[in-house]
Amino acid sequence: MRADARENRARVLTVARELFAERGLDVPMAAIARRAGVGVATLYRRFPTKESLVMEAFTEQFAHCQAVVDEALADPDPWRGFRTVIEKVCLLQASDRGFTAAFVAGFPDLHSELRERSWHGFAALVQRAKDSGQLRADFSPHDLTLVLMANGGLAGAPVAASQRLVAYLLEAFRTGTDELPPPVPLSLDLVLRQPDRV
């Protein structure tokens, strides 16, 4: 691969990550190309389809998720591990608008191995936290999806909103109480933005 081509490819990827994070997955390919200072053809030469660009752009985020789970499994405190996973993944989701969409879009086919591993890791985490009596017994690992989807509904809202939601949910998941982060007045036109899509 030629040096300038490699550089262009890298710049496209960077720009794509920025734009996906800011505006969601439905940003036009032309916009990415323009911001990267290349033509559309260059994009399609490196990434045969938009989906492939999305996947490539989010690979490191996916890996990050995996790392979060592994790290949590290493934590001696079961509840802290559990809580940290949820907090970190939701934070990632809240600060990157394209993440959720890329996440679910990539799930059915690609990354299925990664997904299996993360899933089992999380299930183990849940079991540990239950055994230690800090997580309610009727919590289901499927509730992680519930949390992710709910948190995904806050796309475009300030990160603090997501943090408050997560705090509420963790409160409900646990046996005990904690102080919540302060309320966030959510202006509604935040939601008027175009929704994410691959």
Add this chain to the structure above:
Amino acid sequence: MRADARENRARVLTVARELFAERGLDVPMAAIARRAGVGVATLYRRFPTKESLVMEAFTEQFAHCQAVVDEALADPDPWRGFRTVIEKVCLLQASDRGFTAAFVAGFPDLHSELRERSWHGFAALVQRAKDSGQLRADFSPHDLTLVLMANGGLAGAPVAASQRLVAYLLEAFRTGTDELPPPVPLSLDLVLRQPDRV
């Protein structure tokens, strides 16, 4: 207005409500026209823009929300009133895919009076529930928006998922505990559907 025209208009409205509920706000005007057995021009004669059709189609839902709040205010038990509002509105949202989008789309301009009234009603409800000691003191009326957005993230998922989320959240809002509805295994491709948009 001619009799057949009135009938057509009514049929369009019915069909629009059905399709918006089933497939979200991004169903094409042509699809609505086809299912209603009319041409596109007929649609645009009655509703100059798609947005106007949406607003008209959801007016009664908005009114329903208002009624829910009023009803809750009449409830002698503050917590039950509070809980019922959240449960009913979220149920409405979960069973009608276009509702959330129409709700937020309509907010900035139209229905602002209705909105004010509902908002004040809900704030009163919150205060009452707090005074009775059943709602946590740091709950903010803004958290209603948080709940609505989070619940909106479950669009397309089974209603039971929304119900579980709401139960978790109410758990967190309250002082005390309750049994949750059973977990719902959410298949992820539910989220792959095209998202709502006006």
Add this chain to the structure above:
DNA sequence: AGTCAAGTGGACGGGGGTCTCCACTTGTCA
């Protein structure tokens, strides 16, 4: 320096969306 494949950009095809235009039909009222 010369060569040439790799690289590039912009025009374009195809599809799907909203909304308009216009010739035709149909309900209604005298």
Add this chain to the structure above:
DNA sequence: TGACAAGTGGAGACCCCCGTCCACTTGACT
């Protein structure tokens, strides 16, 4: 029953998207 305005449907203008094609440019190697 006849006249006419209200009502109607379908073609198509316009726009935005993804992905392709092709003539041109440029880096790298001899």
